[in-house]
């Protein structure tokens with residue numbers, strides 16, 4: 001199931017809507033040693049700069065064949081060899097990755113739908129203990145030039161509501177990411193229990 005309002009505008013325009021280096025810095029990739037997973041990679045706007053900085057491989061997923069082809073081409077042009085692009089409906093079929101095999105999962109501009117808890121559950125399943133889910137989404141507090149309808153955009157409270165009993169907790173790293181986004185990071189519990197106090 002393709003997430004509604006997840007189609008993409010022209011690539012150059014899309015990329016102009018983010019401070020990409022600020023977002024990559026915020027991820028603190030220096031400390032991530034295990035594979036990084038991106039769900040809904042689009043053009044590879046973040047996949048490619050993340051792969052460039054990462055010490056590990058990046059596994060990127062998208063449901064849209066044209067996005068996968070473009071992202072692969074962009075990675076090749078950028079001389080990136082540690083990013084792998086997978087055509088897959090992650091909402092229906094998950095990632096297919098091994099449990100506790102990843103160090104970080106990126107959920108960028110994709111959690112504006114009712115099934116967000118399923119994607120967060122999949123992220124938790126594939127993360128190693130202490131692994132990180134990084135989320136960015138369009139702000140609701142200002143007008144933005146793109147983005148799904150405001151009522152559907154998640155905020156911190158909606159995410160906290162969606163992660164109950166998934167073994168994820170907020171590490172306090174939640175912030176506005178100028179100009180149009182906000183972000184938060186969640187940590188996978190270090191024990192086997194899915195309960196987070």
Ligand SMILES: C[S@@+](CC[C@H](N)C(=O)[O-])C[C@H]1O[C@@H](n2cnc3c(N)ncnc32)[C@H](O)[C@@H]1O
Pocket residue numbers: 001002003005006007008039040041042043044045046061062063064067088089090091092107108109110
């Ligand atoms: C709004 S775009 C964001 C792309 C990228 N994360 C970014 O921020 O630049 C959302 C992407 O998610 C993909 N997508 C939507 N539903 C999906 C699904 N069920 N499984 C995998 N990818 C999906 C869309 O094809 C689209 O490329």
